[in-house]
Amino acid sequence: MRFVIVTGMSGAGKSTALKMLEDMEYFCVDNLPVPLIDKFVQLIHDSGPGEIEKVAIGVDIRSGKSLDELVSVLENIQTPGLGMEILFLDADEDVLVRRYKETRRSHPLAGNGRVDDGIRREREKLRTLKECADYILDTSKLLTRELKAELEKIFVENREFKNLMVTVLSFGFKYGIPQDADLVFDVRFLPNPYYLENLRPLSGNDAPVRDYVMNFELAHTFSDKLEDMIRFLIPNYITEGKTQLVIAVGCTGGKHRSVTLANELYRRLGENEEYGIRVEHRDIEKDGKKCLSPET
Known part of the structure; x- marks a missing residue:
């Protein structure tokens, strides 16, 4: 079973990527609590061979303190035949700020403060997770169709990923x-x-x-x-x-x-x-x- 963790900076396109993976016949779940990931994997595995072969789970800063446990949770999963991968979506700070201003949403870590302060705090919290990622996609200049093409290369065509x-x-x-x-x-x-x-x-x-x-x-x-x-x-x-x-x-x-x-x-x-x-x-x-x- 191919198991993909989709994570990254808020505003970098995680929700869009999950929708695209769903169109590519991945079973997608967004914002699943980190402590439940191992139980979810076991549940999928117990459903029997051939039932669900491709899974993508969205995890981001909304998970709060439990996000710090994600790497250890993933390392402790011992399900046979499980191919674990981490996709990290990133973007330049000015691009993220502009996207938040366009959507008029507040950043999860900004509170009543500035969006760029929230972005900097989030980047620091996600530093370790980014270092562990198998794939890092910078969406700063990617059009939606270009993001889809990159995801298809990695998760459908199984072509070698080009990080730059x-x-x-x-x-x-x-x-x-x-x-x-x-x-x-x-x-x-x-x-x-x-x-x-x-x-x-x-x-x-x-x-x-x-x-x-x-x-x-x-x-x-x-x-x-x-x-x-x-x-x-x-x-x-x-x-x-x-x-x-x-x-x-x-x-x-x-x-x-x-x-x-x-x-x-x-x-x-x-x-x-x-x-x-x-x-x-x-x-x-x-x-x-x-x-x-x-x-x-």
Whole structure:
């Protein structure tokens, strides 16, 4: 029997993950008291082989002081054939604060105080549990469908879990550097397709713009050196325990050069066994709507 403990930070998506696992034919129970987990496991086991093969239990800070006993409770379960796993959902503090403000809910540990104080206390209380987790999913930048895809890879397709999610993000400097960027690269040294009338309305997702930018030797040299550095850094980030890496590639408007180079880096890194990867273009639609003067 596959037995999954779904836990993590309040607001990181635990309830959503449980609903998704239920759709994947897991028998799901949310907020089961910690002292009852071993009895619940025994009850499921006694129901007979083949009756329930996949179980997911949601456990979080609402369990109070008994949450401190979770690890020892799980270690003491000796049910034959039980595959025990812990899924920990996490998110950046600013993302959690924003989600609470949007839903107008109060944090379980905030009381009458500030949400961010409750989040910090919760993170400290869950530190040991996170260290014991088999899977850590950072949902800060994950769309709902992307979270579902990650869960399917782990709990349905049984593919090897990639703890680090790399986001290659294009952006325009005139709209500001992305606040969550870990690494920022400026490609404004490349010739600008904006000044070619036939390319101006297109983006780096279109072949004419891509071919124009990549026709310059500078673009290939930059891509080679960037790929080499990122491939060097990623294993070290994985060793350090990083779960999210945002590589931001910027040009003036975020429509032509940065999109082309971000797509090129995404293509070069491609599918691999060490990390997940996605590409996102933050400002690709802004330039045509808001630009009142030519790019520089």
